[in-house]
């Protein structure tokens with residue numbers, strides 16, 4: 001699990017204890033400005049249902065040099081989800097006939113350990129049909145587009161992945177190469193009216209990002225739309241949002257505190 005995946009899980013665990021004071025630790029290369037840090041953490045916590053001024057105290061101290069990357073690498077092991085094994089590039093999983101997706105996440109989200117990603121991998125296995133074009137909105141490490149490409153027998157349909165984080169796009173391209181895949185179009189940015197649509201659209205984002213994008217997402221998929229990154233307690237919110245567009249038959253899948261939504265046309 002890399003830093004971003006771990007932070008998502010940690011915040012989620014913290015939400016359960018909102019009545020108690022909560023301490024979150026972070027590590028920085030350089031001293032972060034306190035006000036800037038406060039407003040960024042408040043903004044991130046707001047998405048998870050905390051009050052707007054949730055941060056009450058910031059304390060910091062200098063630490064000696066530690067090889068954080070090395071420490072983290074010790075703990076991330078290949079993770080099996082359905083027919084997929086997502087593996088760090090520095091591990092060699094046993095050949096068990098599964099689809100191995102090698103990932104070096106660098107600073108992008110998507111190591112295959114987070115429930116939201118795993119729900120999407122299961123949804124690919126259950127719903128992707130040969131020949132479908134694919135669009136992965138919020139591609140992060142590229143894990144879902146790469147996984148789907150390896151899963152499909154037909155490697156020719158157009159696959160694209162986008163992310164508002166430009167670094168993720170570079171990392172996703174590198175991961176595709178690591179997996180011997182050259183024909184996924186990764187681009188920086190989000191979806192808009194002009195972005196090509198696809199048969200199979202994946203969107204592992206948070207609910208606050210998904211909701212305003214719903215009209216576009218619903219207009220972009222021809223056959224299957226997978227939404228993930230939604231908390232179990234937000235199920236009624238997404239169901240109501242979808243009802244506004246006349247969608248009553250969405251399939252909901254659960255993993256831990258998270259749900260994914262599958263819509264078939």
Ligand SMILES: C[S@@+](CC[C@H](N)C(=O)[O-])C[C@H]1O[C@@H](n2cnc3c(N)ncnc32)[C@H](O)[C@@H]1O
Pocket residue numbers: 109110111112116117120137138139140141142143144162163164165168189190191204205206209229
């Ligand atoms: C939860 S991660 C998902 C990463 C990967 N697809 C996975 O399933 O593990 C969400 C990603 O969406 C990106 N993102 C956030 N808002 C976005 C938007 N409006 N359009 C496209 N990407 C967005 C973030 O930068 C982040 O990389």
